Amino acid sequence: MTMTKNMRDLMGAAAVCWALGLGAAQAEEGFSAGANGLEFESGAVRATLGGRVHLDAASVDDGGTNTDDEEVRRARLELAVRFGDNWRLRVDREFTNGGAWRNLWLGYAGEDFNIKAGNFIAPFSMEDVGSSNDTMFMERSLVQALAPGFGVGVGGSYEGRHFSIAGGYFGDAIDVEDNIQAEKGDGVAVRATWSPVERRSNTFHLGLGLERREFGNGDVRRISTGPEASLAPTILSTGSIANPDTSTGYNLEAAYSVGPVLLQGQFVSTELQRSVGADLGFDGYYAQTGWIITGERHEYGDATGVFRGPRPRNAWGALELAARYSSLDLSEAGAPNSGEADDVTAGVNWYIGRNFRLAANYVHSEVDAINPALDRDVDTVQARAQVDF
Template sequence: MKPYRSLLTLALLAALAAPAAHAEVALDVIGGSEISFEGLVQADFYNFDTDGIDYGADVSTDLDGKDYLQELRRAELVLKGKGPGNIEWVLGYDAKDDKWLDANVKYKFGNNANHFIQVGQFKQPGATMEELSSTKNNDFISKSSITNSLGTPRRVGVQYNYGDNNWALTASYFGRELTRNREHGSGYAVRGYWAPINEAGNILHFGASYIDKDTDSDGIRLRARPMADMVPTRFVDTGSSLTSAASLNNHTDRVSVIGAEALWVTGPFKLQGEYMTIDAQRYGGPADFTGSGYYVSGLWNLTGETWGYKAGVPTTPLPSEPTKGLWQLGLRYDAIDLTDGAVVGGEMDSITAGVNWYWRSNFKFMLNYAMVNQEKGVLEDNPNMLEARVQFYW
């Protein structure tokens, strides 16, 4: 049995042994810290109507001719602590991907949850609003192409946040990712947001972010999966064009990303969109590279629930009637362009339709259909796919 399966089995038994279903399992109070245990398990299934690429292969070098792919997507185990005083801490690990998640300590000034300093590994303010939202409440099975390709998620660093329920400014300085042989390169990020309307069932939000980071002389490789997170093959890919493998004299030195975001909630409807543009600054003669992407999505809670709002991101409510569950319909348009001048990374746009069912407090079922169009120079590849996810969380 693989190590992550053994660890996951023990975690599931602990969660199921709890007296009742909860969003978290309270463990103990140690040293004035109230410790709780959370977990998230996701299993995905993809069925491809492929064009020219074997997306059902387990790895890009093992083309098996299958038109489907199924795998455990996440197995996240998280310990959280509140106290003593205004201190909060979290230690998370993904047993499936063998990597550390949030692992940090936060100090809140006064009783203001939006005024704090944080040290450790955390999601950077230069990530998308979608990335900053809770993974268990993803609107679609695959996150947007800009979230997966252009944003900078978790890194080790220090962050200062100042604001209130309706606005905030965040600044961070970061280094490498905590897990070895993952993302690295130091940099800084800032994000600001403002919700001129913020009341129950009626939210209007605007935000912007900026990130600047070093590539540690390795350059950067930008690529996008065809709206299926576990697919190993990427048609849209800059390859070695922006890395040190291209040339020691013209690889990418620094990268900067500008992001813009907007959110509108009215009753059971939610509309959100984000845009990002990335600039790769290169040594020597070649011109700098610029790529961009965006998405626009809409969600409708068929059972009438509305969204909440916390720390500049929307929050998904529990079902009003647990036995009936919370039903959602969603539609998203997504686009990314990684071609600029001599760098032909390709372009991709997609439409995804989905239905989500949150049942009781711990289960979620998702079904998506995605239509993807990809171009790279004179080449094209246009797969369609049916995706399903089963999720258990506590």
């Protein structure tokens, strides 16, 4: 599944132009603008152009070295096109960090099932498949380093009463941003969810995921993470692990919402089998909670098995307090900068209407590296202004 960057950009640009062309043609018959973005409609075809912008600022104390910085964390355009009742096209372009294609797929949606082909997130982890617009904290937890992320493949999902299952076969992602480690290899990913209790007042969620990946000759495996802050430096890394043969990932997840309180946790483990050298194992977990003190609740999505952000009931918005503990163990890699990291995060979210959010996080990270000279504490104070449409 190797292709040059020019070929990737050409394919993505062609899809965007084709879809935008449809939208322009539709503008004569129907156009509207609202919370969901710009909508064009003509006959059986409907296109929505939306996006997201996340602006971050952070102050980082890395073992006594202080840095202040800011960045455009995300700047993304998102195009969704519906053809009749069943066909779907999705094209997302990220413009930060050198730019990358995110979702880029064509799909068919039935009454209770979906099939799609292209570039999309492999179904494995609750945290990974959820939108970055809806995460309780500014960044996902440390265990995100073990999730497969985007890949090119074919997949499907089925939604029943109180359960869902999704799976697919995936290869390398079509594109990645600068400084982001690309996944390598081909394999399958499956995620199943069950919500035995699902009411408006409370919901109980259970889920599990499985990923099996095979690597080619010359591939290397690398796992690294920062301290749950995009503007902070890398704190753990396995380095380049040579001779990977196969990897098997396991995900266990649970969540419970009762009124304005949401509890959520995951355990993720990866076993790496090598053709030469010792086999390795890595794992991590997190537990988090959020309390919306203005009384709203996180909405649960049956089809995806994830919780979304609240819809404010007051004109001035909804206010949430949140806390998280997470841990990641990469010690078996044996690299000097591998080891174990533990994070404690406190956060506050102010949801201003459906499309705006202000967030602030304090993250305390403790790093226990294989090389004791690299042991350190990292403290980060960060803030975000977010808009999505």
